Amino acid sequence: MRFSVANIDVEISSAADIVLGGRYEMSRKAKGNQKLQLHLTRDENVASNRRSANYPGFTAIPQGQTLSLSRYDVRGSFDLSQLSSGVVVGTFSTGPSENSLEALIRIGCGLLLSYQKSFLLHSSVVVSNGEALVFCGVSGIGKSTISRLLDAASSAKKVSDELIVVDVSERPKIVIPPFIGEYFEDVGYSAPIKAIYLLSQGPEDVVTPLTPRNAMTRVLSNALIYAQHPQIASNLLEIGGALMKVPVYGLRFAPTENVKTVLGID
DSSP: OOEETTTTEEEESSSSSSOOGGGGGGTTTTTSSSEEEEEEOOOHHTTTTTTTTTTTHHHHHHHHEEEEEEEEEEEEEEEOOTTTTTTEEEEEEEOOOOOHHHHHHHHHHHHHHHHGGGEEOOOOEEEEEEEEEEOOTTTTTTTHHHHHHHHHSSOOOOEEEEEEEEEEEEEESEEEOOOOSOSSTTTTTTEEEEOOOOOOOEEEEEEEEOOHHHHHHHHTTEEETTTTTTHHHHHHHHHHHTTTTTTTTEEOOOOSTHHHTTTTTO
């Protein structure tokens, strides 16, 4: 099976049938300049283990040019020896769930994206007048709520409630990947970023500008990035510098449609 995620050519080989959502069919014809190769074996015993307390996170152990990963449904490692050349190779045993496989695709892509000044960000996104408003924060803080409210009560359109690709190689923009989840535009859809908002909830709607350093740290804390790798850590410094071109705000909001007023959306 072969498809593309944000200029990464993903190739999966497995003796067992590979089942992924229909969105991946939309990206099969694309060609990327980086390669993620996954070699899989199916092991029903892997999936029989109970979920750990840090699910959906993995236990990650770096060993030289190898990154070993384990979870109740996945065991194996990524070979990072060709990472700087744009190639990552993973060998894993997985359970039957497509979520197990997609978790590996996300992590593998996350390893490569920093080399093209991009990263995966946990967020919800609405687009207003052709520009993206990106909402970040811890789980349960209201990312889905605010995008749903704005979609229902304003001219803004909800385009994502999942991981997005943030590309800062030129003018910062969001790009929709083929991942499983709530996406409301086609794979590859992109829009320039107008602003990023770090969410909290309160009795009234208040927008507070953040300093560039504080903004960079807080935004990247919501990213899917393996920052322990020295070169990826260096790439992050470049990404952070480019990210400073984007206005970043703290947004304390009451979960009502009135939040559109402080965001300047009709």
